[in-house]
Amino acid sequence: MSKAAHPAAPAPTVAVAASLAGRARWHPLEVAFWLAALATVFLLPSRHLILTEIAILGLFALSLDLILGYAGIISLGHAAAFGFGAYAAGLLAKHQLIGEPLLALIASGAAATVLGLLTSVLVLRGSDLTRIMVTLGVALVLREIANRSAWLTGGADGLQGIEIGPLLGVFRFDMFGHTAYGYCLAVLFALFLLARRLVHSPFGLSLQAIKGNPLRAASVGVPVDGRLIAVYAIAAGYAGVAGALLTQTTAFASLDVFSFERSADLLLVLIIGGTGYLYGGLIGAILFKLMQDVLSALTPQYWPFWVGLLLVAIVLVGRERIGTALAPARTLAERLARRLAPHRDAWR
Amino acid sequence: MLTILFDGIAYGMLLFVLACGLAVTLGLMNFVNLAHGAFAMAGGYCTVALVNRAGVPFLAALPVAFLFSALLGFILERLLYVHVYRRSHLDQVLFTIGLVFMAVAAVDYVMGSAQVFVRVPPWLEGKWDVIGVGIGRYRLLVIVLCGALSLLLQLAVSRTRFGSRLRASVDDARVARGLGINVSAVFALTFAVGSGLAGLGGALGGELLGLDPTFPLKYMIYFLIVVTVGGTTSISGPFLASLLLGIGDVAGKYYVPTFGAFAIYTIMIAVLLWRPQGLFARGAAR
Numbered sequence A: 001m002s003k004a005a006h007p008a009a010p011a012p013t014v015a016v017a018a019s020l021a022g023r024a025r026w027h028p029l030e031v032a033f034w035l036a037a038l039a040t041v042f043l044l045p046s047r048h049l050i051l052t053e054i055a056i057l058g059l060f061a062l063s064l065d066l067i068l069g070y071a072g073i074i075s076l077g078h079a080a081a082f083g084f085g086a087y088a089a090g091l092l093a094k095h096q097l098i099g100e101p102l103l104a105l106i107a108s109g110a111a112a113t114v115l116g117l118l119t120s121v122l123v124l125r126g127s128d129l130t131r132i133m134v135t136l137g138v139a140l141v142l143r144e145i146a147n148r149s150a151w152l153t154g155g156a157d158g159l160q161g162i163e164i165g166p167l168l169g170v171f172r173f174d175m176f177g178h179t180a181y182g183y184c185l186a187v188l189f190a191l192f193l194l195a196r197r198l199v200h201s202p203f204g205l206s207l208q209a210i211k212g213n214p215l216r217a218a219s220v221g222v223p224v225d226g227r228l229i230a231v232y233a234i235a236a237g238y239a240g241v242a243g244a245l246l247t248q249t250t251a252f253a254s255l256d257v258f259s260f261e262r263s264a265d266l267l268l269v270l271i272i273g274g275t276g277y278l279y280g281g282l283i284g285a286i287l288f289k290l291m292q293d294v295l296s297a298l299t300p301q302y303w304p305f306w307v308g309l310l311l312v313a314i315v316l317v318g319r320e321r322i323g324t325a326l327a328p329a330r331t332l333a334e335r336l337a338r339r340l341a342p343h344r345d346a347w348r
Numbered sequence B: 001m002l003t004i005l006f007d008g009i010a011y012g013m014l015l016f017v018l019a020c021g022l023a024v025t026l027g028l029m030n031f032v033n034l035a036h037g038a039f040a041m042a043g044g045y046c047t048v049a050l051v052n053r054a055g056v057p058f059l060a061a062l063p064v065a066f067l068f069s070a071l072l073g074f075i076l077e078r079l080l081y082v083h084v085y086r087r088s089h090l091d092q093v094l095f096t097i098g099l100v101f102m103a104v105a106a107v108d109y110v111m112g113s114a115q116v117f118v119r120v121p122p123w124l125e126g127k128w129d130v131i132g133v134g135i136g137r138y139r140l141l142v143i144v145l146c147g148a149l150s151l152l153l154q155l156a157v158s159r160t161r162f163g164s165r166l167r168a169s170v171d172d173a174r175v176a177r178g179l180g181i182n183v184s185a186v187f188a189l190t191f192a193v194g195s196g197l198a199g200l201g202g203a204l205g206g207e208l209l210g211l212d213p214t215f216p217l218k219y220m221i222y223f224l225i226v227v228t229v230g231g232t233t234s235i236s237g238p239f240l241a242s243l244l245l246g247i248g249d250v251a252g253k254y255y256v257p258t259f260g261a262f263a264i265y266t267i268m269i270a271v272l273l274w275r276p277q278g279l280f281a282r283g284a285a286r
Helices: A012-024 A028-043 A045-070 A079-094 A101-124 A128-148 A178-199 A202-212 A214-219 A224-250 A260-273 A279-298 A300-317 A319-340 B002-029 B036-053 B058-079 B089-111 B137-159 B161-171 B173-178 B183-208 B215-230 B236-255 B262-274
Strands: B127-130 B133-136
Touching: A012 A202, A028 A045, A028 A178, A028 A279, A045 A178, A045 A202, A045 A224, A045 A260, A045 A279, A079 A101, A079 A128, A079 A224, A079 A260, A101 A128, A101 A224, A128 A260, A128 B089, A128 B215, A128 B262, A178 A202, A178 A224, A202 A214, A202 A224, A214 A224, A260 A279, A260 A300, A260 B089, A279 A300, A300 B089, B002 B036, B002 B133, B002 B137, B002 B161, B002 B183, B002 B215, B002 B236, B036 B058, B036 B089, B036 B183, B036 B215, B058 B183, B089 B215, B133 B137, B137 B161, B137 B183, B161 B173, B161 B183, B173 B183, B215 B236, B215 B262, B236 B262
Parallel strands: none
Antiparallel strands: B127 B133
């Protein structure tokens, strides 16, 4: 903190608080994004089914962004928590343990958080490769358990006979997906707010420090292991909620929720949108689903080919270079935003 | 009992031939190549095309499968992989998953999605019964071939000049480069040979494991297990790991079928937690 030594500079704590508050300020573009999302509820009623899928995928990608974009943990088995939440919600509804969807959603999310907590020890140790293998292994183990315990999960046939009660006891899920979309969007927004608060807190900053250099982070007093465990558990909870939403809106859960392809697709979603600014997952989900809609209409069976091609192309071109190509657009948008709201950014 | 051991050894030998290329890629360039199985699949389908469709004798098709995969590996390495070596692990993972997805869809398109088996000549079918132990002829061939290959590999790595260059590059690429070893050429050649071996493994395994377009995804985890458990610093580490995995998997599926495959995954996670560098690794600096 060399700035603090300067007599004119404010005390470090004040400076840090100001900087955090500055980061946490809502950008006009963010407001526009969420207003647009709200508008789709009323303006695009015929598209609510695919929009629901986008919202769920967006939430799932958001959870990966928390650990990959902020804490730098590569996970190839993020579907583990997603599938755990999906089955939890399915079982809760099927056996009428918790009839109300929102409560069931919270319970499923909590269950997935516990799973994240338990498995987080596994990702603390070792290099990227070990983490890749361990996360992949956890997802495979869970899938195998779900496959083998057919008495509970229905095995390879999937969990059938789920009936979802009306939301809050009032709103029934309709076949056009209107209720489902409103529900998913509301959950997504609420969890997004929480994530936003989280990453702009000292906790979020310490995660980025860990991502940058774990050793240095530890030597300036950041409890590296504790922070990683916390964020991994939170991200698992988010993924679990996303999985639970999928079960609740489709009234079905199958082994497919644990699949490797789901984890791999998720990485692509996040990479398309960009990591480390929370909106990447949401934007990536929109682009991914639209692309899937168009491409799988052309060649349904060979959809993975295009996913693969896109991944290879993105890596070869370079993710950073895509970022810099978009940089002029971003600065233009920022300049516009500053002109629209000059008083807000004036102090910078 | 001994039959299971025999089958397990055959399976383990096969896994070793399939996975040893990956050990080198990971050890030498610290490159996470999840697409390794795609080369095995290429070799397998090459054999299927030659033997089942064109009627080429099985034994003659094996070297062709090796060359085909090696060539494919060489071309891809020079064209695409070289650009990704210096990138982060995340980029490598994304890149190679992309390759796997493309390979899966492309094979699906060209060869169809049904599972296929390599048609084995009649003199390799059936079993001999030696003192109560059923010895499959085909499995015996696999053991003999893979055993010979492993021996050859071990000799090549430990006795030849190329082998010592390879070992030097694995131990410390920078110093090796400083000593005038052309590390990238060593690597290109090794990558090609590794891919070729994977292809040969795919060709041999076409009968035992079955081939379908999702082969690289299905066996990816097995290859990774072999490499991470065995370590990447020697040939014997992955070899022992393959044997253990092969015997363990066959015995597990036979004795506790309800337990299924996940005993293997659990063991892998446990080993990784216990010894992140691999069971048989020396205290490597990496």
